[in-house]
Amino acid sequence: MRIGVPKEIKNNEFRVGLTPDSVHEITAHGHEVFVETNAGAGIGASDANYEVSGAKILATAQEIFDAAEMIIKVKEPQAVERAMLRPHHILFTYLHLAPDEAQTADLVKSGATCIAYETVVDSQGGLPLLVPMSQVAGRLSVTAGAKCLEKINGGSGVLVGGVPGVEPAKVVVIGGGVVGSHAITMALGLGADVTVLDRNTQVLSNLSQTFGSALKTVYSTKAALEKQVLAADIVVGAVLVAGAAAPKLVTAEMISKMKPGSVVVDVAIDQGGCFETSKATTHSEPTYIVDEVVHYCVANMPGAVPRTSTYALNNATLPFALALADKGAKKALLDDANFLPGLNVHQGKVTCEAVATALGYDY
Ligand code: NAD
Known part of the structure; x- marks a missing residue:
């Protein structure tokens, strides 16, 4: 699969979706990773670090969204990022949709498959990506x-x-x-x-x-x-x-x-x-x-502490990112009952009950 990591653009956000080590794991599974230039600057990871790990560096977020089938981020996509989402995209990031009408409407409109870190569960009902x-x-x-x-x-x-x-x-x-x-x-x-x-x-x-x-x-x-x-x-x-x-x-x-x-x-x-x-x-x-x-x-x-936070987050997200890349979204989600609740928006529909209830969407 082709995976894209744009630079985070939310105010004062210095974390990044994938560390160079995670990129190395993902490319070792035979996938391609595209990283926006300077995406890792906030955690002290240079473009060269990502290149050594097997990533290709691209100059703009638009190029990342154009090249990738799956986008891995940290923060919810901002309006300009949402405008670049297409129906073939998988988006894997924190979303926090329930209080965010504008974002939810844009994700529904995009037709993309949007999986939120914060609603993935574990077998004890905990929230492992939080x-x-x-x-x-x-x-x-x-x-x-x-x-x-x-x-x-x-x-x-x-x-x-x-x-x-x-x-x-x-x-x-x-x-x-x-x-x-x-x-x-x-x-x-x-x-x-x-x-x-x-x-x-x-x-x-x-x-x-x-x-x-x-x-x-x-x-x-x-x-x-x-x-x-x-x-x-x-x-x-x-x-x-x-x-x-x-x-x-x-x-x-x-x-x-x-x-x-x-x-x-x-x-x-x-x-x-x-x-x-x-x-x-x-x-x-x-x-x-x-x-x-x-x-x-x-x-x-x-x-x-974006550096510690990014590495800690990647420790938790990497197995899920690998499952998505290896199996595709449908199989990865259907194979894992704990991962499936992560699906918040899919092909123009809200698929998370709490979000649908909060914002008045059909579920
Ligand atoms: P958690 O569910 O692991 O722990 C919460 C604990 O609070 C539980 O043990 C529960 O029994 C206890 N509790 C509930 N009501 C209580 C009461 N009346 N008196 C005493 N204890 C009570 O949750 P967590 O992951 O530790 O998160 C705690 C809070 O920190 C959450 O609101 C979370 O969103 C927040 N948080 C904030 C930041 C931040 O940057 N500010 C970052 C991460 C988490």
């Missing part, structure tokens, strides 16, 4: 929080790990799923005093087994949550209620009672946030202060 980005965001949440604790950034001036003879910071993680468990790994690694709250006792048991007595686990009631939040130096918000906006677990009143210079990192901000005082921020202005509490609420945290 997991890598949650891992990255979870790990980043603690380093971001640590930076915010510095005095110059409005923080209380506490070093997360302390030093011998001086107490470390108290890090409280709300939600012990993928983001939460990776935040815990980092916080414990830095030497913090770490507590996790979750409403799922099985999650708490698993975390307790994984991290042992270094981690304090607390069942998340309103009272327990308030007690932990008021004592914290850093609170990481990492809850998810599938298919719903994040619950506002930490009220504005609790924030006003937190220690001056403490920090909240609202990773769940992409679902509306779990602190009442949260509003989405960007990497160029990541923080703001409410009641002397520093708020970090960046909605696309993995964008800060």
Whole structure:
């Protein structure tokens, strides 16, 4: 199959659909890969790196779309990219169609086969192509929080790990799923005093087994949550209620009672946030202060580390990309009941129930 990788054009997006290593795997399967010039610049991969891996470099996105049968990207296609999609194309990327009427209409009109990373499932009902980005965001949440604790950034001036003879910071993680468990790994690694709250006792048991007595686990009631939040130096918000906006677990009143210079990192901000005082921020202005509490609420945290994020994403997407290339879309999707839910739009029809329901399409 002929596979195309255009340079990402969404504002501040530095990731890329395929790494040179992935290109090498795909070409070793006998496929051709076309990469737009400079597509890998944001992850430190040069055109020469891609050429060594077997890719052919093309000058423009139009040439990529003209040459390829399958387009592999990271972000949803922007309007100019959608205009280049044709019925013979397979598009494999994050789409997030439910809140995006204009994109959905264009993909339907294109006649292309559009497969979304975020709706591929695994045998436990998890979302394996979202997991890598949650891992990255979870790990980043603690380093971001640590930076915010510095005095110059409005923080209380506490070093997360302390030093011998001086107490470390108290890090409280709300939600012990993928983001939460990776935040815990980092916080414990830095030497913090770490507590996790979750409403799922099985999650708490698993975390307790994984991290042992270094981690304090607390069942998340309103009272327990308030007690932990008021004592914290850093609170990481990492809850998810599938298919719903994040619950506002930490009220504005609790924030006003937190220690001056403490920090909240609202990773769940992409679902509306779990602190009442949260509003989405960007990497160029990541923080703001409410009641002397520093708020970090960046909605696309993995964008800060495009190199790690791209490699992590490719580890998860490559097997699916290879299946599409080796078998063609129809067989690859029908052979794998976990992959099939990834199909969002096909030959002018919305094929994902959630998207169809949200936007009023026949399903
Ligand atoms: P997950 O499903 O793996 O974990 C969520 C956890 O929250 C679960 O263990 C669940 O039991 C717990 N939970 C739900 N309600 C709770 C409550 N009331 N109190 C305590 N715990 C509760 O989800 P995840 O992959 O860890 O993602 C967490 C959030 O981070 C999601 O909103 C996701 O979209 C977001 N996220 C944001 C970024 C970013 O850049 N900002 C990046 C990746 C993920």
